[in-house]
Amino acid sequence: MxxxxxxxxxxxxxxxxxxxxxxxxxxxxxxxxxxxxxxxxxxxxxxxNIKLSGYFQPQFISAQKDANIRIGGPNENPDKSFNRVGIRRGRIKTTYEEGLTSVVFQIDITERGIAPRDAYLKIKDPWFKTSFIQAGLFFRPFGHEIGYSSSRRESPERSRVITTLFPGERDLGASIQFRAKDGSPLDIFSLETALVAGNGISMESDNRRDFIGHLTASPKIGKNASLTVGTSYYLGSVYQGTQNVYRMQDGGFVLNSNPQNLGRFARREYLGFDLQTNWTNSFGGTQLRAEYIFGKQPGSATGTVSPQSSVRPSHDTYLRNFTGAYIFLIQDIGKLPFEALLKYDWYDPNTKVSGNNIGLNGTNRADVKYSTVGFGAIWHAYKNVELQAYYEIIRNETSANLLGFENDLKDNAFTLTLQFRY
Structure with a gap:
């Protein structure tokens, strides 16, 4: 038991x-x-916290024999019109956001290669979250068209004055934006300032920084309309690669040859005004954008494009006063998925010479004024797909004393762009 x-x-x-x-x-x-x-x-x-976005733009261009286009190679037969197909832009943008901080990287992938477009850190203010500081590679805060995304811009390219003064649109540096909290009497104003290297998407090559400032105001003008006006200022410098500096005087360039000029910096200074407005009417939505820029631009004997290289210039310096502007009208076609486009822009690289005086006293093709009339339409086929057709009529100043510019160049172009945005 x-x-x-x-x-x-x-x-x-x-x-x-x-x-x-x-x-x-x-x-x-x-x-x-x-x-x-x-x-x-x-x-x-x-x-x-990660956002992936971007857009893809395959493009077809048919152009007259003298046109300078952004896709494909140069005209293989200079006496005939030509056409090209290519990828104008293939953007991939990654944004990581956590709290008040965000980091952005964007690259461009085309048959020409892979290139960086954005790479910056952005920190918002902890109080109202309407102001921020950012550092890295970003859009220069000057005017409106520079920072207006190519995925939304209604013309295939930015205006000539913009692409000349700000090639690549972006620069290395740091910026601060100030804006009052929402609901404040001052919330219609926004001020963004920046210190940048001054040579675009390239390594910095000197100890100097360029200053950029852009002040805007967006007053309330009604339920069916909006208005934004702004003014911009750019103050920078360009390295003088030789002892020879040319200035305009009495319709021609005058040489100042002094050994002390080598290694000094020429003044680069712009002042701009911009306007954007839209309103609703019986025809649909209407948008109007305009910008005017003038100032002083150091360049070379053959061009006025701003620096975009990590190598300091080694050519003689030519100092010119310039003006440039654009005006852009976009009209919805009622409730149809179409927009009609009309744009006019001009760029005068040297306001102190014109007409038959170009080609004399050291002036040349770099001093020729260009104006462009562009018109076209956009079909919003689907939510993220659109087709843009655009024709540009380009006119240049002529001079009997400048070889190749006795008559207007044959450089009109038709551009067809298909875009998918995600």
């Missing part, structure tokens, strides 16, 4: 021990599962 009781007691103890161990294993499994779920939640939350 005693033996039987002992056997039952042993069995009962073993059963109870097994049950307790099973309970412990179950608790451990639950803890491990909970830990895994928490890790997955953290990973998902991080992924939610």
């Amino acid at each position: 005693k033996i039987t009781k002992r056997i039952l007691l042993i069995v009962l103890c073993l059963t109870l021990s097994s049950y307790l161990f099973a309970q412990k294993d179950s608790i451990n499994d639950n803890e491990q599962l909970q830990h895994r779920v928490e890790n997955l939640e953290r990973i998902v939350n991080r992924l939610n």
